[in-house]
Amino acid sequence: xxxxxxxxxxxxxxxxxxxxxxxxxxxxxxxxxxxxxxxxxxxxxxxxxxxxxxxxxxxxxxxxxxxxxxxxxxxxxxxxxxxxxxxxxxxxxxxxxxxxxxxxxxxxxxxxxxxxxxxxxxxxxxxxxxxxxxxxxxxxxxxxxxxxxxxxxxxxxxx
Numbered sequence: 001x002x003x004x005x006x007x008x009x010x011x012x013x014x015x016x017x018x019x020x021x022x023x024x025x026x027x028x029x030x031x032x033x034x035x036x037x038x039x040x041x042x043x044x045x046x047x048x049x050x051x052x053x054x055x056x057x058x059x060x061x062x063x064x065x066x067x068x069x070x071x072x073x074x075x076x077x078x079x080x081x082x083x084x085x086x087x088x089x090x091x092x093x094x095x096x097x098x099x100x101x102x103x104x105x106x107x108x109x110x111x112x113x114x115x116x117x118x119x120x121x122x123x124x125x126x127x128x129x130x131x132x133x134x135x136x137x138x139x140x141x142x143x144x145x146x147x148x149x150x151x152x153x154x155x156x157x158x159x
Contacts, residue, residue: 005089008044008056010037015053016046016072023072025134042069043093047086049077057086059094059102066094066147068104071113083113087120088154091147102147105139107132117142121150 008016013034020027036042041062047055055073059066068090073083094102105128106113122142131139144150 002048002050003085004048005045005086006048008037008046008058010034012046012053012056013037016044016056019053019056019072019074020070022075026132028070043090043097044070045086045089045093047073047082055082055086057083057090059090061094061097061099064098064100066090066097066099066102068102071104083116084119087116088151091120091144091151094147095151100145100147102144104142105131106142108138108140114140114142117144120144121146 013030016033017027017030020033036044036058039060041060042058043061044056044058046053054077056070057068057072058070059068061067068087071083071086073086091102102122103125104117104122106117108127122144124140125143126141128139128141130136
């Protein structure tokens with residue numbers, strides 16, 4: 001089983017869009033994902049297993065902050081540590097572009113994702129009420145204030 005984490009390319013858009021539609025109630029459009037390839041602040045990674053994209057994540061880097069925009073894992077491959085590996089690679093990529101901290105929003109009822117982010121040193125820093133228009137659900141704003149420290153204590157293989 002060959003696992004590879006690499007930058008998203010144009011050839012990945014259809015599969016990433018398929019993951020968006022599978023994983024999210026309000027998926028990004030194919031065009032929005034394609035536009036991210038030319039967005040100078042956007043950085044997207046895909047996780048391939050045996051040459052098939054089964055996960056991806058995206059972020060925008062603005063000054064010293066990385067903002068996670070998307071994290072998706074094919075439902076057939078969840079609970080295998082893939083999201084954690086991808087997030088650690090996102091942190092490493094963010095550090096390459098001089099980001100020192102990372103933020104994201106997570107659904108108030110997405111306890112699995114919240115647990116993952118807590119393992120990666122994210123802390124709840126606020127609430128956006130009604131953030132998710134599909135359900136009216138709130139989002140927790142979470143921050144990792146030192147992604148370099150998180151990376152230094154991680155013993156997870158991310159290559």
